[in-house]
Amino acid sequence: MLMRTDPFRELDRLSQQVFGATGTMARPSVMPMDAWREGDTVVIEFDLPGVQADSIDLDVERNVITVRAERPVTDPDREMLAAERTRGMFSRQLVLGDNLDTQRIEASYDAGVLTMRIPVAEQAKPRKIEVTRGSQERQAISA
DSSP states (O other), X not given: XXXXXXXXXXXXXXXXXXXXOOOOSSSOOSSOEEEEEETXXXXXXXXXXXXXXXXXXXXXXXXXXXXXXXXXXXXXXXXXXOOOSOOEXXXXXXXXXXXXXXXXXXXXXXXXXXXXXXEBOGGGSOOOXXXXXXXXXXXXXXX
């Protein structure tokens, strides 16, 4: 499934702290997500309000998914009274387990939510193994 350890997470946190996009209760993280399993599929949802679908970029390299999105920068001549929403380019990486089929990922974007569906790989699904009795004779198969 999803790996709980993400080697990029600490780097992500550090860069968010440096650039002022830290996730707190008053100011949530830039790309919050939920993930769960539905049968033979892992579903991941990212909240991306205010992002245009054509600015979302998904890359898969081995078992790492990188999600990039851009929320447009506001007009510099606009006098802002409050500016709490992160603007510009931001990204997040997920490390997937080897038991997911990264060749068949499906992604959709609706109402500010990016949804990815990742099927469990066939070799990772449970399967039945036939057990033969020890007293049965084995037969040679000729071609």
